[in-house]
Amino acid sequence: MRIVQLSDPHIVPADRQPVHGQDTLGRLRAAIDAVNVLSPSPDLVVMTGDQINDGSEDSYRAIKDVLSYLRFPCHMAIGNHDYRPVFRRIMLEESVANSAPYYYALERAGQRVIVLDTQDEGEVAGRLNDVQLDWLERGLSTNPPAVICMHHPPVPVGVAWMDELILQESGRFLRICNAHPSLRLILCGHVHHDFCIELDHATVLTAPSVGLQFRKDPVIRADGTRVIATDEPAAFRIVDIDDSGWTTSIRQLAS
Numbered sequence: 001m002r003i004v005q006l007s008d009p010h011i012v013p014a015d016r017q018p019v020h021g022q023d024t025l026g027r028l029r030a031a032i033d034a035v036n037v038l039s040p041s042p043d044l045v046v047m048t049g050d051q052i053n054d055g056s057e058d059s060y061r062a063i064k065d066v067l068s069y070l071r072f073p074c075h076m077a078i079g080n081h082d083y084r085p086v087f088r089r090i091m092l093e094e095s096v097a098n099s100a101p102y103y104y105a106l107e108r109a110g111q112r113v114i115v116l117d118t119q120d121e122g123e124v125a126g127r128l129n130d131v132q133l134d135w136l137e138r139g140l141s142t143n144p145p146a147v148i149c150m151h152h153p154p155v156p157v158g159v160a161w162m163d164e165l166i167l168q169e170s171g172r173f174l175r176i177c178n179a180h181p182s183l184r185l186i187l188c189g190h191v192h193h194d195f196c197i198e199l200d201h202a203t204v205l206t207a208p209s210v211g212l213q214f215r216k217d218p219v220i221r222a223d224g225t226r227v228i229a230t231d232e233p234a235a236f237r238i239v240d241i242d243d244s245g246w247t248t249s250i251r252q253l254a255s
C-alpha cells in the first residue's frame with residue numbers, strides 16, 4: 001500500500017494569503033499536481049490536520065475547491081486549527097450542526113488504517129479522551145490496524161517549544177500501541193517537520209507541512225514577536241508499506 005501524507009496546509013482563501021509569508025493555497029495546489037502524477041499512484045491520501053488556518057467557512061470552501069483537483073479521495077484528521085462544526089458541514093457535507101470528534105477506520109490494499117481526532121478544543125496541544133481511547137483499544141484488539149494517523153505526535157520530538165504542544169497525557173495511548181505488535185506506523189503532523197521516533201514496535205513519523213515549515217529555534221524580533229516559520233519549500237511524505245515492512249521518503253516541492 002502506498003500512502004501519501006499531506007499535512008498542515010493551513011489554507012485561507014486567496015484574498016487572505018499569505019500565511020506566515022507563504023502562499024499556502026498555491027503550495028497545496030502544486031502538491032496536488034505532484035501527487036496526481038506519482039508512480040505508483042497512492043492507494044490512500046491522508047491529510048493529518050490543520051486543514052485550514054482559521055476555522056472559517058470560506059477557508060474550508062477554499063481547500064475543498066483545491067482538493068477537487070486531486071485524483072484521489074483525501075481522508076482527513078482534525079488538527080488544532082480545525083473547527084469541527086464547520087469542517088463537518090463543509091468537508092463532510094453533514095446537514096446537522098455537529099461538534100463531535102471525528103475518528104474512524106478504513107481498509108486499503110489489505111491494510112487497516114485508523115484516523116484519530118486529537119483536538120482539545122481551544123488548545124494548541126492535543127488530547128485523546130477515554131471514549132476515543134476505548135474505541136481505539138477495542139479496534140486494536142479485534143481488527144488491528146497497521147497504521148494510525150493523527151495530528152499531534154504522542155511522544156516528544158526533541159524540540160522544546162514543539163514538545164510543549166504535543167499530545168498531552170499520552171500514557172494510555174502509548175500503552176495501547178505498545179501492546180499491539182501489528183501496529184507499525186503512527187503518522188502525525190502538527191510540528192511541520194520530519195521526525196522519526198521509535199516506540200516498542202511501531203514508529204512515529206511526523207511530516208513536514210505542505211504549507212509552511214517551522215523553525216526548531218524560533219527567531220525573536222526586537223519587538224518581542226516570535227518568528228516560527230521558515231522559507232523552506234513545501235513537502236509531503238510518501239510511505240510504502242506491505243506485510244514485510246515499510247519505507248518512506250519526503251518529496252520536497254520546488255518552492
Ligand SMILES: [Fe+2]
Binds near residue numbers: 008050079192
Ligand atoms: Fe499546523
Ligand SMILES: [Fe+2]
Binds near residue numbers: 050079080190191
Ligand atoms: Fe497543529
